[in-house]
Amino acid sequence: MSSQTLLLGAAFPSPALALAPSRSRSRRLRIRAQVEPSDKSVEIMRKFSEQYARKSGTYFCMDKGVTAVVIKGLAEHKDSIGAPLCPCRHYDDKAAEVGQGFWNCPCVPMRERKECHCMLFLTPENDFAGKEQAITLEEIKEATSKL
Amino acid sequence: MYNAVRRADEVHRKVAVTSDVLSSSEAAAAAAKIGRWIRVKAPLRVYYVAKAPDLDLGGMEGTIKQYLGVWKGKRTSANLPFKVEFLIRIDGQDSPVKFFSHFREDEFEYVPSSDGPN
Numbered sequence: 001m002s003s004q005t006l007l008l009g010a011a012f013p014s015p016a017l018a019l020a021p022s023r024s025r026s027r028r029l030r031i032r033a034q035v036e037p038s039d040k041s042v043e044i045m046r047k048f049s050e051q052y053a054r055k056s057g058t059y060f061c062m063d064k065g066v067t068a069v070v071i072k073g074l075a076e077h078k079d080s081i082g083a084p085l086c087p088c089r090h091y092d093d094k095a096a097e098v099g100q101g102f103w104n105c106p107c108v109p110m111r112e113r114k115e116c117h118c119m120l121f122l123t124p125e126n127d128f129a130g131k132e133q134a135i136t137l138e139e140i141k142e143a144t145s146k147l
Numbered sequence: 148m149y150n151a152v153r154r155a156d157e158v159h160r161k162v163a164v165t166s167d168v169l170s171s172s173e174a175a176a177a178a179a180k181i182g183r184w185i186r187v188k189a190p191l192r193v194y195y196v197a198k199a200p201d202l203d204l205g206g207m208e209g210t211i212k213q214y215l216g217v218w219k220g221k222r223t224s225a226n227l228p229f230k231v232e233f234l235i236r237i238d239g240q241d242s243p244v245k246f247f248s249h250f251r252e253d254e255f256e257y258v259p260s261s262d263g264p265n
Binding site: 092096097108112 | 191193194195215218219221222223224225226227248249
């Protein structure tokens with residue numbers, strides 16, 4: 001939240017601040033394109049992913065980094081637009097997509113056909129499926145801190 | 148730098164306006180398909196129907212109930228936009244079981260209305 005307000009503050013620099021240091025400071029702040037999701041949202045999406053993998057009989061990727069990035073992406077969407085839209089897709093109108101819910105995780109292709117192109121939920125036959133249906137918060141933080 | 152950010156915002160806004168809103172002919176074409184009787188072309192195993200855990204939809208017939216490429220006049224990116232309703236008879240069930248499934252346009256074919264339900 002605080003980084004969001006900093007970004008907003010940087011977008012409208014006060015005309016009185018003509019000094020070079022403050023302008024370079026605001027330029028640096030604007031480079032941040034994404035806000036970090038809250039720990040609470042990451043935890044919610046982590047629990048959801050574990051539960052849904054068990055329920056659907058699917059497994060996480062053998063590379064847990066993939067799982068971590070997707071869970072974080074879901075949490076980011078949940079925080080920014082109110083619903084965990086699939087983070088691996090591009091949307092022209094996010095509000096319309098949220099309202100309709102096709103891409104709200106678990107998306108329709110996953111619910112009906114067990115097709116998850118994010119590679120979050122993999123059927124056992126999939127070459128990349130690991131053997132686990134669990135991931136800890138530490139694993140997520142470690143995998144995504146390297147980005 | 149501030150001007151560049153502003154210009155990027157304006158461009159983004161312009162793109163959003165032209166692609167989001169559907170033309171009335173597109174919306175009408177989508178609406179015309181609702182209610183059409185269709186048959187699924189290829190085999191498709193689904194596991195989510197409660198009373199029929201392992202079901203092959205290939206060759207099954209149903210009606211188009213909804214088109215999900217539009218939502219309140221805005222274009223959406225759903226890649227299985229045709230929501231089809233199926234009614235199937237299952238041993239041990241008194242009344243037919245109803246369920247929905249989503250398809251792409253190339254996954255089904257339109258059935259002439261004279262065929263009707265089996």
